[in-house]
Amino acid sequence: MTKARSSLISIDATPYYHCVSRCVRRTFLCGYDEQAQQSYEHRRGWIENRLLALANAFCIDVCAYAIMSNHYHVVLHINAEKAKKLSQHDVVERWLAFHQGPSLTQRFVQGDELSESEAERCSDMIEVWRERLMSISWFMRLLNQHIASEANREDKCTGHFWEGRFKSQALLDEKALAAAMAYVDLNPVRAAIANTPESSEYTSVKTRIESLKNDETTAPYLFPFAGNPKENMPDGIPFRLMDYLELVDWTGRQCREDKRGHIDSQIPDILKRLGFESDEWLDTYSKIENGTMIGSETTIKAALPLLGRKRLCGFRIPTSTR
Template identity: 55%
Template sequence: MPQPRKSQISLIDTPYYHCVSRCVRHSYLCGIDKHSGQSYEHRRGWVEERLLFLSTIFAIDICAYAVMNNHTHVVLCVNKALAENWSTDEVLRRYHKLHKGTLLTQKYVNGDTLSQGELITLDDTVEIYRKRLYEISWFMRDLNERIAREANKEDGCTGRFWEGRFKSQALLDESAVLACMAYVDLNPIRARIEKTPETSKHTSIQKRTQAVKNQQAQPSSLMPFAGNPRKNMPKGIAYSLKDYCELVETTGRCIRYDKAGCINNDKSPILERLGLDSAQWLTLTTEFEKHFCYAAGAEQMMSAFKRHTHHQRLRGMTKAKELLTRA
C-alpha cells in the first residue's frame, strides 16, 4: 500500500530526495515507440526545459536528472531556509509565474490598496504559497502536469499520463547522495540508449562534463560541486566536480562493457572519502532503486528516518548496513 507523502519527506533528516515519475500509457514519454514507430524524442526537451525552469522558481536545487523513454529521474535538494527569508513580494513574484493566485494576491501585486482584513488574509495566503515553493510535491506537480497536458494534446487524447504518484527516496548521507546522483546520471548507459556520460542527451552529467571540457563555470541551473570540505564552504555538494565526472565516466565504462569491472581507488578520491570500495560503488550505482525504497543511507541514519516518519518497517536496512556502514 502506498505510503502518505509526509512519511516519505522528512526535512529534519535530509534535504536531498530522489524522485521518479513513470508513464502509465503504452505510448512513450520520449524516444521511439517500437510498436507504432512514432518518435517522441522531442519531448525530452520539454521535460528538461520545464525542470530547469522550475529550479529558478522553487527553493529547490537540482543535483542530477535523466529523461528516459517512459520515466524521469531527478535528485533534488530542498532549501527551506531560503524560502523562509523571501519577502511577500518575492513569494508572490515567484508563485505567479506558475499559478494565477487569488484575486487578493493579484490585487496586491497590481498595487491596489488593501484593507486591514485583506492584509491579514493576504499574509495567510503568502505563507501557504511560501510553503508550496519548497515542497517537493508541488515541484513535481508543476513539472508533471505541464508535460501531461502537452503530451495529451499532441496525442489527441485525455486521461492520466503519469502514474498517480511519483516515487520519492530520502537520501540521508553523502554516500547515498553521490551514489544516487551517479545512478541517475548513468541511467541512459544502463539502458543502452547512450554509450558515454558526455553523450547522454538531456541529463545533468552531460551539462556538467561539457562545463569541465570547456573550462567554463558550472551550470547555473544545477546545484554546484563546492570542492573539498573547508572552512566557509560555499553552497554546494562537498566534492570536486572533476572528481565526480571522472568517477561517473569510469563507472559508466564498467557498466557499458557488461563486466564486473574494477575502479582504481587511486584515481577515485571520492570513493576513498566516502569509505566505499569499487564493488560497493558498482552495486549502488546499478541497483540503487532495487535495494532501497523510501530512504537510503547509513544504518544509523535510516533508523532515525524511520522514527521521524513513523514507519513500522523500512526496506533497505540490511543493504544499508552492508553497503553504506563505512560511509
C-alpha cells in the first residue's frame, strides 16, 4: 500500500534519507541496451549534472549517489539551518534558477519599489519557496521530471519514464547512514560492472577519490565529511573521509559471491566506533533496501511519532553486545 510522503520524510525524525528511482520502461536509463542494440550511456551525465546542479541551489546536500543502467540511488541530507540563514534575495535566486517565477518576484530581485500589499504577498511566496528548498519531494521532482522529459524527447515518445514515485528510507542514526552510503557507492561493484570503488563511474565515491587526487579539500557540490562527532563540529557527514573510504574498500572486498564468509583481518576502525561486529555490518549492508526506516530499535521507536506512525517497522540494526 502506498504511504503518504509525510509518513516517510520528516526533518524532526532525521535529516538523512536514502532515495531510489527506477525506470518503468524496458528502455535503459543509461548504459547499453543489448536488446535494442543502442547505447544510453550519455544519460548518466544528464542525471549527474542535474543532481549536482540541484544540490547547488537547494538546501539539500548529496552525501552519496550511484547512477546505474535502469535506476539510481542518492543519499540526501536536509540542511534546514542553511535554509533558515538564506536572505530573501538568496531564496528567490535559488528558486528562479529552475523556475520562471511570477513578475512580482522578478521586480523584487531587480529592486523595484513594491506596494505594501505586494511586498507582503512577495514575502509570503518567498517563505513557501524557502520550505521547498529543503524539500526532498521537490528536489526529486525537479530531478526526475527533467530526466523524463529529456529521455522522452530523445526516444520520440510520451508516457511515464519512472516507476511511480521515488522510494525513500529514513536513515535514523550513524550506523544507518554509513551502511546506506556504502551500499550506494558500491552498487557498480555489486553489479559486477566495476572492479573497484575508484573505477565505478558516476558514483560519489569515485568523485571524492578524484578530488583527493587533485588536492581538493572536498568534492564540489557533495556534502563534505566533518570527522567524528564532537562539540562545535562543522557542517558535514559525521565521519572522517579516509575512514569511510577504508570502509568502502573493505566492504567491497567482502560483497563478492566468491568472497562470502571471508573476513579480512584488517577490519576498519570505523566499524569499532560505530559499534558493529564485522558480520553484523555485512548483514546490515546487504539488507539496506528493506523497509522505509533504518536504525536501531531505539531510534526507530523514537522516530515513529515524528513520522506519524504507530507500528514498529523498518530494518532494525542489531545493537552490539561488546
